[in-house]
Amino acid sequence: MSDDTAAKDFRDLIDWVVSNGGYIHPNLRFSHASTAGDASGSSLITTTDIDPDTELLRCPHVCNISVEKARAGFSEKFSDAVPPHALLCFFVAKQKLLGKESFWEPYIRVLPKTFDTLLYFSDEDFQFLQGCNLSRQHAEERREEWQAEWKTALKALEAAGEDPAPYTWDLILWSATVLTTRSFLGSLLRPTTSSPKPTDSHPVLFPLVDSLNHRPLTPITWSPSTTCLSLFPNTPISASSELYNNYGPKPNAELLMGYGFSLASNPCDHYPLVINPPLSPSQRKIRTLQLQSLSLPPSDNGQYSITISTSPIIPPSLITLFRLLTATPNELPLLQITPTSPISLRNELSTHSQLLMALRMKLPAITNPLPHPPKNSRQKFATIYRESQAMILKSALTETKTRLHDIYSTGTSSGALISLTTALSDPTFSAAIEACFGTAGESELEEEDQEDIVFVLYICWKYLHRSEPGNEKWAQWVERIIRDRVYGTPDDEPEEGVDEIFEAIFPAAGEAAPEVFADPEGGRWCVELVAWALRVFQGEGINAVGVGEADADVYVIELRS
Known part of the structure; x- marks a missing residue:
């Protein structure tokens, strides 16, 4: 025309x-x-x-x-x-x-x-x-x-x-x-x-x-x-x-x-994230409480809108879902009391780490190169829509990463979070590890797949010294861990294979660093203690995604009493 x-x-x-x-x-x-x-x-x-x-x-x-x-x-x-x-x-x-x-x-x-x-x-x-x-x-x-x-x-x-x-x-x-x-x-x-x-x-x-x-x-x-x-x-x-x-x-x-068009910088645009995991009866009960607290319908459809024009970008309904999904059995009762509030540093780190991974999974498909520049108006509007979706997703990733770093920084500076870095920053323990393993460097220990056992040994060592001055947080944490009886006690029978781990370390460790690892047969260092610490390490720890140097993941444990 x-x-x-x-x-x-x-x-x-x-x-x-x-x-x-x-x-x-x-x-x-x-x-x-x-x-x-x-x-x-x-x-x-x-x-x-x-x-x-x-x-x-x-x-x-x-x-x-x-x-x-x-x-x-x-x-x-x-x-x-x-x-x-x-x-x-x-x-x-x-x-x-x-x-x-x-x-x-x-x-x-x-x-x-x-x-x-x-x-x-x-x-x-x-x-x-x-x-x-x-x-x-x-x-x-x-x-x-x-x-x-x-x-x-x-x-x-x-x-x-x-x-x-x-x-x-x-x-x-x-x-x-x-x-x-x-x-x-x-x-x-x-x-x-x-x-x-x-x-x-x-x-x-x-x-x-x-x-x-x-x-x-x-x-x-x-x-x-x-x-x-x-x-x-x-x-x-x-x-x-x-x-x-x-x-x-x-x-x-x-x-x-x-309508057949899309708008760049559309303030009403959002990224729809579909997450509809199966919930246990106890989780479903808490989820109902969460939605009621947020003035939302009692049953959600698993669709969540990440909207660039809101602050925060991630909707509270999605954050609370991940808090529920990542809560340990001991944390679920806390969610029943405060359904929409943070319940622990461990849970907050796990919540945002899992959310970060879920968002990361969505990004590659929407940012892969297109076959060629748009040749017509349909391709142009599709590209605008696609780029807006990618921008919202990237903004959500940035917000989640920032929140993760804030939680990790707060926890480590207050001493509430411990990691391999915490363990190796103790001069006495670090010297003992270097004597036993030939290095106390994190990267070297990780290259040799020894970082987990070193962390477990640190838990054992702090357990043995929990009554000493300056270890009050550790004493309260150990008391809570044993009281909850989720991981048993340091006197319980060890799982199969733990004795092999123990024998690979002792008595050589006691000879190399007696100030930390001496007297394994005197009731202090024993296979039952190592087995208990390993269970605690696996159950209480979480992998905080991207909070370390160069966005490396960091395995942490919260000293929550």
Whole structure:
């Protein structure tokens, strides 16, 4: 369509609407180089400043296309046999088939001939959605739904004595997409002060009023009355500005699926993370308490929205789920008391470590290189959507990593968290380890796979010296560990294989570093003690992801009394 033809078509649309009681502000003009990517390639531009609360556009109800008018356009037999959506699709299609004989011909003429919604994507276009939650499957599900409606309506139309042949799938796809991209809710057919009606959820087309492109958070008022729908700006509009509507807080996935475009820097965009793990009865009970505390429905569907415009980005409902999933049996009772609050440093580190790993798993697929730069508008909008999803995911990763570092830093500086670094920072213990293992360097011990046994030996050593001055935290921690009896006691029979570990270290360790490892047969250092410390090490410790140097993981234990 040439610019001259498009200009004439829009003038005809305006004349038609105005002649039927509509209105367009005299200082608005149509431009055919849209800045928002509307499929029709049009936008409304102001030629002067416009004050707030000034009527911009008005569509009289005589010009709208509603289910009520669709019923009047077909036989009662057909109208009663099909759902409202199918009826409206066939009515819009009928107006296109009628051409100049249709009352709505000036409106039908300016509608886009094709769209950029997912149902119009080619195989090549879908490649630009790789790694995204929105995919070909969503398009096929909607196609199947609409085709089922179409086939049912064709039979109903034939049964009503009308020729179904002109209503091809391509035509119905076009009319259905007109509805998803341009319709308003039926509640706008009545004043906001009137009582709700069953038809409030039905789609309605308002010619001319539907010409505005979308910009999130635009302050604009939709003012319905018994005779028309009008639009008013809530703030001043400068001259030479595009006039925008506000379709609501829609993320890019919804915009691309339903409207055929997406927006860079969309403040309403979010990344949907689906996590729906099986829960035990006790976990389910706590989960219900968590959701109640957050004023959420008692049963969630496992879908969580990570939204860039909120702070924090990660929703509390997701954080609390991970607290529940990573809680030890001893920590679950604490969650029953305070369902949404942190219960321990160990649990907080585990919560955010597991969340970090879950987010990391999502990132590669959505950041893999695309086959080539976008060649058309569908690929361009898919790329914008994909890049926005990646940006939100990266922001969530950054927030989670920052939180992890804060928890780890607080815990280590207060002495509440111990690690291999803690053990080797003790001069006496470090010297003993170097004497026994030939090194006290963390990296060297890790290369030789000795870091775990060194940590276990440190737990044993601190246990043996827990009553000495300065070891009060250790004494309280050991008392709690033994009281809970989750790991037994240092007198219990050792598990199979622990004696081999013990014999590989003793009595040689006692000879090499007697100040720490002496007298294994005197009741101090024994295989039962090492076995107990190993159980504690495995049960109480967690791998704090990315908190060490160069983002290395650090295995830590919380000295929680």
